[in-house]
């Protein structure tokens with residue numbers, strides 16, 4: 001028996017009727033520095049009647065990807081399926097388990113649909129067309145006989161349209177037990193009718209002929225036609241609900257063959273429309289919805305009494321050929337919608353100056369890490385603009401232009417940009433032959449993550465340098481087309497490569513490894529991908545492309561809130577995850593097509609799982625991190641946020657997201673951060689906190705910046721602090737004292753330099769040894785918060801361990817105290 005290959009790795013009234021689908025962003029042939037390359041895994045004969053571009057990331061790409069175009073794909077839900085040479089296998093998972101980390105719906109095949117004349121060769125099935133959600137497959141013999149199947153996500157029926165072919169249905173879940181209650185055996189028995197209720201190990205299926213009575217010869221393994229058949233046969237799983245068979249009977253005569261996607265915009269609202277093309281007029285189309293649809297459907301007509309449990313929760317029927325789904329669009333583009341709070345201004349400026357002075361030209365080694373650095377620089381330029389510092393804007397933009405120029409060098413470089421001709425898309429050239437390069441970019445993994453960062457950075461350069469934009473516009477547009485092409489009229493790029501319109505979010509998986517299981521484990525970067533597209537569209541100045549990018553963003557953000565954010569206390573009966581134990585984990589790390597769970601391919605800390613779904617935290621994400629989710633996550637993460645073994649780069653992201661509901665607490669906690677990771681920086685963090693809604697109205701940056709200048713330090717004993725080359729420890733035992741220079745540093749504090757020895761004061765991370773002026777560099781151990789009190793004295797807090805400096809019995813300064821034990825010092829200008 002053939003086997004599937006399992007590869008795991010507001011009503012707008014009249015505007016509804018206005019076709020709003022927009023044209024291509026561009027149609028010219030990509031002309032890239034790396035020329036053309038061909039992926040080593042070109043599409044199989046599935047696409048024999050077509051030329052690229054082909055979808056690379058959708059739910060059904062496993063039907064077409066090598067080595068054998070027979071991967072098990074999750075879809076068309078509620079079914080999972082695979083297109084074998086011997087026929088189309090499909091089934092609905094009966095088994096949903098929660099293993100403490102994930103819910104898993106183990107794929108299963110219930111039936112194989114085929115025809116007796118099937119030559120069973122690799123090239124004897126192919127697609128005859130596809131659209132934004134569905135794909136049609138034709139199984140054919142040389143005589144022309146065969147069948148066509150329309151794989152339309154959401155249909156409770158599998159439809160097989162036979163063309164002069166003999167029906168052959170094979171049970172894949174144990175033997176066939178009964179037909180209409182009659183036991184069947186190895187000896188053939190004949191059944192005639194237009195409906196058959198067939199039971200095997202998977203449960204009961206209803207089989208309907210829409211072309212009059214047929215006779216099936218049944219054994220306990222197969223159902224075979226006794227003559228050739230012309231017309232539609234439909235199969236549907238009958239569920240345990242007593243009403244399910246009657247509902248399936250009632251609506252079986254109308255079937256969908258494809259679906260068109262449409263959208264219209266009214267101000268900041270969008271209506272996304274799915275219009276199924278159907279055959280049959282006597283009853284309306286019965287089609288299944290997921291929880292995210294039910295949040296957005298306008299005037300849905302639900303049918304109760306039939307439901308299927310899938311990884312995204314229960315699918316439930318809606319009547320009608322057309323659905324309208326309403327989404328609120330983001331209204332924020334470059335900058336946050338309010339000015340930074342005054343309490344933070346000085347600190348933002350200090351951090352900004354420091355970070356820009358320390359920037360270097362980023363040389364691309366890949367798309368992903370380079371892109372993160374490029375976008376971080378872009379955000380610094382935007383903040384410099386927001387803070388009224390055009391001088392700093394131009395120095396960042398100049399560095400970004402130097403960095404971007406590397407992409408024009410082409411193939412002599414280890415990393416270069418090329419157009420991939422097998423499937424059609426822009427790739428990291430060397431990656432077209434190696435899925436391990438750049439996270440599989442050359443195999444179409446992660447394009448929306450990678451190109452979102454690039455588009456974001458490029459749009460910011462373009463905003464400030466129109467000559468650069470004019471020179472680079474065509475090149476940059478190629479990346480926008482790769483992830484955000486709106487139109488089938490673009491001959492080089494598939495439409496919205498990563499977006500699964502029916503699933504309500506994107507997939508990150510491309511064609512590697514037979515294009516098996518789909519996944520997405522950093523929804524934050526997917527959302528950011530469409531933010532990059534939006535900023536590109538703003539530079540383009542094209543309102544259609546702006547709205548299209550906003551729709552891609554809004555659907556992804558809604559997907560995050562529905563399927564990645566978990567709500568432990570939710571009483572919502574329509575949650576995708578009825579398992580309270582899963583929801584207690586607060587964040588899904590990876591949504592896959594057959595499972596979803598609180599885990600990552602690369603890390604297991606709670607903070608990592610949460611932060612990778614949040615980052616990069618940018619102004620447009622206001623509202624994305626909803627209060628219920630943040631509140632639940634905050635207590636779930638509490639232990640890790642005080643654990644020194646958990647990376648500051650994750651804590652920084654979580655504090656930024658948390659500032660949506662409490663910027664003061666976020667600020668207090670972030671003063672000990674010394675590492676910001678790849679998509680972040682001290683300036684970005686401070687500016688984000690300073691521009692939040694601030695529900696309490698209190699000051700946000702409550703810790704004033706360190707004093708800046710050269711001072712002597714006097715202890716409450718009256719003695720001054722000294723440190724010499726011979727005795728580097730800081731001891732309050734002198735009558736004159738050593739002059740120290742205080743400079744602001746990112747990290748919520750600053751460094752302290754001994755002006756006599758030119759050594760920085762360093763703190764012991766364990767708070768055992770005295771402070772010592774013994775380092776010629778200033779990094780995390782050399783960072784202190786120097787905080788002024790109302791009486792004019794100061795306390796020193798070492799960032800490295802969060803402890804306060806006390807004065808020991810011999811006058812030595814040690815970072816070993818709680819805040820109540822902090823010694824008070826006077827700073828006298830030198």
Ligand SMILES: *[C@@H]1O[C@H](CO)[C@@H](O)[C@H](O)[C@H]1NC(C)=O
Pocket residue numbers: 174175176185186187220221
């Ligand atoms: C079919 O029935 C025969 C006996 O009639 C039995 O030996 C065989 O195992 C059955 N096959 C399946 C797949 O149940």
Ligand SMILES: *[C@@H]1O[C@H](CO)[C@@H](O)[C@H](O)[C@H]1NC(C)=O
Pocket residue numbers: 180191192193194195196197
């Ligand atoms: C099977 O039972 C259904 C009623 O559930 C009936 O409509 C149909 O004609 C029967 N089919 C056959 C082949 O007996």
Ligand SMILES: *[C@@H]1O[C@H](CO)[C@@H](O)[C@H](O)[C@H]1NC(C)=O
Pocket residue numbers: 010266267268269
């Ligand atoms: C957008 O939708 C909101 C909420 O449904 C509604 O209050 C508002 O009037 C709509 N705006 C437009 C321009 O349709």
